[in-house]
Amino acid sequence: MEETVKKKVMLSGIQPSGDLTLGSYLGAIKNWKERAEEFDCYYFMADLHSITVRQVPADLRRRTMEQLAQYIACGLDPEKNTLFVQSHVPAHTQLGWVLDCFTMFGELSRMTQFKDKSQKNAENINAGLFTYPALMAADILLYQPDYVPVGGDQKQHVELCRDVAERFNGVYGDVFKIPEPYIPKVGARIMSLTTPTSKMSKSDHDQNGCVYLMEKPEDIARKFKKAVTDSDTERCVRYAPEEKPGVANLMSIYSACTGKTFDEIEREFDGLGYGAFKPAVGEAVIETLRPIREEAQRLMKDKAYLESVYRDGAQKAERIANRTLRKVYKKVGFVARF
Ligand code: ATP
Ligand code: LTN
Numbered sequence: 307m308e309e310t311v312k313k314k315v316m317l318s319g320i321q322p323s324g325d326l327t328l329g330s331y332l333g334a335i336k337n338w339k340e341r342a343e344e345f346d347c348y349y350f351m352a353d354l355h356s357i358t359v360r361q362v363p364a365d366l367r368r369r370t371m372e373q374l375a376q377y378i379a380c381g382l383d384p385e386k387n388t389l390f391v392q393s394h395v396p397a398h399t400q401l402g403w404v405l406d407c408f409t410m411f412g413e414l415s416r417m418t419q420f421k422d423k424s425q426k427n428a429e430n431i432n433a434g435l436f437t438y439p440a441l442m443a444a445d446i447l448l449y450q451p452d453y454v455p456v457g458g459d460q461k462q463h464v465e466l467c468r469d470v471a472e473r474f475n476g477v478y479g480d481v482f483k484i485p486e487p488y489i490p491k492v493g494a495r496i497m498s499l500t501t502p503t504s505k506m507s508k509s510d511h512d513q514n515g516c517v518y519l520m521e522k523p524e525d526i527a528r529k530f531k532k533a534v535t536d537s538d539t540e541r542c543v544r545y546a547p548e549e550k551p552g553v554a555n556l557m558s559i560y561s562a563c564t565g566k567t568f569d570e571i572e573r574e575f576d577g578l579g580y581g582a583f584k585p586a587v588g589e590a591v592i593e594t595l596r597p598i599r600e601e602a603q604r605l606m607k608d609k610a611y612l613e614s615v616y617r618d619g620a621q622k623a624e625r626i627a628n629r630t631l632r633k634v635y636k637k638v639g640f641v642a643r644f
Contacts, residue, residue: 316345316488317451319352319392322369323359324508326376328517328591331598332493332562333457339381341455341488347387348449348623349377354392354399355442358435359427359509372602374612376519379601390619392445397627401444402437404634408474409440413466419459426509443467448627450483458494459505461487478637482630493562499533502552520599523592530556530588535580543575543583553580556587563590 318338320330338349351370370391377389392398414420414436424431434441446454446467454464464487471482496506498515510516517526535541535552545568547554557571566574575583605612636642 313344313346314453315348315449315451316341316453316455317348317446317449317485318455319350319355319445320373321352321356322366322373323356323361325369326373326519327496327506327508328519328559328595329457329496329506330508331380331519331595332496332559333459333490334455335377335380336493336562337455337488337490338377338387341453342382342387345453347382348390348451348626349382349387350390350392350395350445350619350623352392352445355438358432358438359423360430371609371612372520372606374616375602375605376598378605378615379598384615384619388619388622389615390623391616394616394620395623395627397448397624397631398441398444401448401627401631401634402441404638405440405444405447405470405474406437408470409437409443409466413469414439417462417466419463439463439466440470443470446485447471447482448630449623450626450630451485452483453488454485455488457496458489461489474634481633481637490562492558496559497551497555499529499555502534502555517591519595520602521595523596526592526595527585527588530584530591533584533587535584541579541581543572543578543580545572553583556584560587560590563587563594 316338318334320326320334326335338347341347351373353366353370356366374389374391378384382389417439420436420438423435427435442463443466446464447470454460454467456464464485468484471484475481475484498504498506498510498512499517500512500515504510504515506516508516508518514529514532517529533552533556535556536550538550543553543557544550545554545557557568560566560571561568575586632642
């Protein structure tokens with residue numbers, strides 16, 4: 307008899323709060339696609355999370371659809387991966403509330419993303435922004451994943467999710483699988499091209515520091531030519547993140563796009579200086595993103611197809627998520643409706 311081996315599960319999400327960047331591609335999505343065959347995968351558009359910061363409704367709707375097209379264009383086959391919109395699966399908010407009651411005020415207060423975002427949105431430090439990691443824990447734990455592929459900035463949230471799951475399991479028995487963060491060795495934290503000491507981020511106001519997945523090749527080339535390096539007179543391509551953060555960032559981008567090691571890159575540009583290096587990084591990024599942009603543009607024209615993908619995705623996600631939610635409701639003592 308043929309033995310059916312149960313695949314391990316991977317899950318992740320991105321907020322459709324802005325256009326996807328090279329940072330989220332190299333830090334997260336690239337790993338999603340590289341592992342798509344090996345794992346049973348769930349990827350969603352985290353629209354519930356997006357409204358922790360005020361959004362223009364029409365833009366949020368458009369970006370949610372664009373993000374789905376970009377997920378598929380990045381290589382996530384909807385036949386093999388479950389792609390869905392977070393707000394289509396009510397179990398996320400339902401488990402989110404339960405986990406709010408198992409997440410401590412002190413834990414949430416220590417989250418660096420909360421501290422950063424409340425500084426940037428001082429006029430709107432709402433409760434959702436604060437309890438966001440409990441909703442993220444619900445997103446994850448509903449699907450009992452083994453791995454959560456994210457960039458380095460989300461490690462703290464995945465660790466909190468593990469603590470909350472262990473706390474819950476400690477009271478009620480083994481309800482949740484404890485997931486591991488899955489973070490790439492190169493590209494876990496891509497920095498801004500203009501301020502290499504801060505993270506490349508889709509909500510950054512400095513457009514020149516950020517490269518978008520859908521950006522035109524000539525704009526990408528221009529941004530890399532202008533990328534900040536350093537005033538080092540030898541203009542030597544050498545990996546020294548403390549001393550030369552701009553160059554180290556460009557080397558990480560080049561390495562993640564081409565698969566070359568830092569040693570190989572140093573040898574390739576030995577004696578050539580930044581004048582040759584920066585446009586080469588731009589070219590590598592352009593060629594990495596070109597097929598994604600072209601395919602996403604094609605998919606965006608096929609709204610009916612995208613709708614069928616998210617409808618099927620929600621149906622499958624809901625089935626799995628409700629299984630965990632029912633178990634949790636029973637464990638905490640809610641009366642079953644039927
Ligand atoms: P925002 O500006 O709205 O906070 P963001 O650009 O920081 O967004 P997210 O939507 O928070 O991006 O992140 C999506 C995924 O990509 C997450 O897994 C995150 O860890 C990863 N990621 C985001 N930015 C980077 C980056 N600069 N380098 C590596 N990974 C990143
Ligand atoms: N917090 C993440 C987005 C996110 C997520 C998740 C990632 C929401 N829910 C569940 C992994 C698993 C972010 O801001 N990038």
